[in-house]
Amino acid sequence: MVRGPRFRRRSPRWAVALVAFVGVAGPLAVSLPARAEVPVHVGVRAPCGDDTTFFAKLADHAPSVVRRSEGPGTDEVRAEVVPEGESFVGALTVRHRDGQEGRREVRGETCEQVLSALALMGALAVEARAATVAPAEPPPAKPASAPPATVDRPAGSAPSSWIAGAEGGGASMLGVVPSIGAFVDRSFLHVAGSWGTGNAAVETGSLRFDFLLVRADVCPWRVELGLGFAVRPCGAVGGGVVLAHGRGLPDAAASTRPWVAPGAAGWLELKAADPLRLGLRLGVEVPVIRDDFSVALGAAGGPSRSVWTPPLATFTLALAAGMRFP
Numbered sequence: 001m002v003r004g005p006r007f008r009r010r011s012p013r014w015a016v017a018l019v020a021f022v023g024v025a026g027p028l029a030v031s032l033p034a035r036a037e038v039p040v041h042v043g044v045r046a047p048c049g050d051d052t053t054f055f056a057k058l059a060d061h062a063p064s065v066v067r068r069s070e071g072p073g074t075d076e077v078r079a080e081v082v083p084e085g086e087s088f089v090g091a092l093t094v095r096h097r098d099g100q101e102g103r104r105e106v107r108g109e110t111c112e113q114v115l116s117a118l119a120l121m122g123a124l125a126v127e128a129r130a131a132t133v134a135p136a137e138p139p140p141a142k143p144a145s146a147p148p149a150t151v152d153r154p155a156g157s158a159p160s161s162w163i164a165g166a167e168g169g170g171a172s173m174l175g176v177v178p179s180i181g182a183f184v185d186r187s188f189l190h191v192a193g194s195w196g197t198g199n200a201a202v203e204t205g206s207l208r209f210d211f212l213l214v215r216a217d218v219c220p221w222r223v224e225l226g227l228g229f230a231v232r233p234c235g236a237v238g239g240g241v242v243l244a245h246g247r248g249l250p251d252a253a254a255s256t257r258p259w260v261a262p263g264a265a266g267w268l269e270l271k272a273a274d275p276l277r278l279g280l281r282l283g284v285e286v287p288v289i290r291d292d293f294s295v296a297l298g299a300a301g302g303p304s305r306s307v308w309t310p311p312l313a314t315f316t317l318a319l320a321a322g323m324r325f326p
Contacts, residue, residue: 038075038126039068039097046081046090047161047324048111050271051224054079057119062127073097075126079118081111090114094125162186163277165322167194172315174198174209174308183320190217190234190267192318200307202295205248207307209293213240217265217281228271236265236283244293255293261285261314275324283316 044054076095108114163185181194196211219234265283287310
């Protein structure tokens with residue numbers, strides 16, 4: 001992102017509003033008459049708000065705007081806020097339905113302050129341009145109760161924060177193997193470490209299996225559903241070790257084998273009260289190494305009985321709760 005000149009001194013709150021007004025409204029210096037509905041499509045990348053939050057701020061300053069899907073006859077307003085040192089820098093891009101485009105930047109002490117300033121700048125730009133452009137036929141209005149889903153740009157192209165927390169779930173191995181673990185999430189990458197355990201009974205005892213695994217989900221796209229919900233499709237790969245321990249078996253010995261399993265997953269995420277984040281993960285993995293775990297039925301070198309072999313595919317379910325960090 002190309003930026004203009006920067007100043008190290010942090011601006012007071014009134015200065016942000018003044019920059020927004022002078023930078024956009026000053027050159028116009030006109031009195032804006034009341035207008036009919038102005039269709040607007042918004043897109044936001046900010047750690048302190050989403051499309052719905054930004055549009056509400058935009059509508060506070062320009063009551064005539066109506067949220068629409070991207071398309072002909074619709075103005076497009078995009079805002080981006082990133083942290084920089086102890087302050088935040090915001091960029092606003094407005095693309096009007098007649099093809100004209102403008103860009104402004106502003107700096108403030110907090111993310112919320114900068115996002116509010118960008119909303120004011122966007123409202124002034126949209127209303128001012130609408131006063132000079134013949135209105136186009138707006139597309140049919142969609143039900144207010146079901147705002148359209150929007151597909152954002154790749155997650156790696158936008159500023160993001162660290163999210164860390166705990167996971168708990170299960171996998172379809174040895175029946176259902178419960179597991180617990182911890183994770184970190186940054187932009188398009190979600191990495192989790194987990195421990196799970198299960199048992200398989202044999203004639204005179206049992207085999208205990210411990211799964212010590214690390215999983216990486218690569219999620220380049222994010223689909224916003226509204227109301228704080230979002231869906232992330234992911235490619236996944238897991239690796240680690242499987243430890244097998246004999247219990248109640250003569251001459252029982254422990255065995256440690258590697259585990260590698262690529263697959264795919266999907267996340268349903270909820271932005272709860274900031275900074276809390278919740279998630280539900282459904283996944284499928286294909287074990288590459290499928291060792292057969294067996295126990296001897298008699299003396300060494302005698303016959304043995306197969307206890308467990310990893311399936312061709314395993315299905316996983318996990319619940320995650322984490323906190324967002326700047």
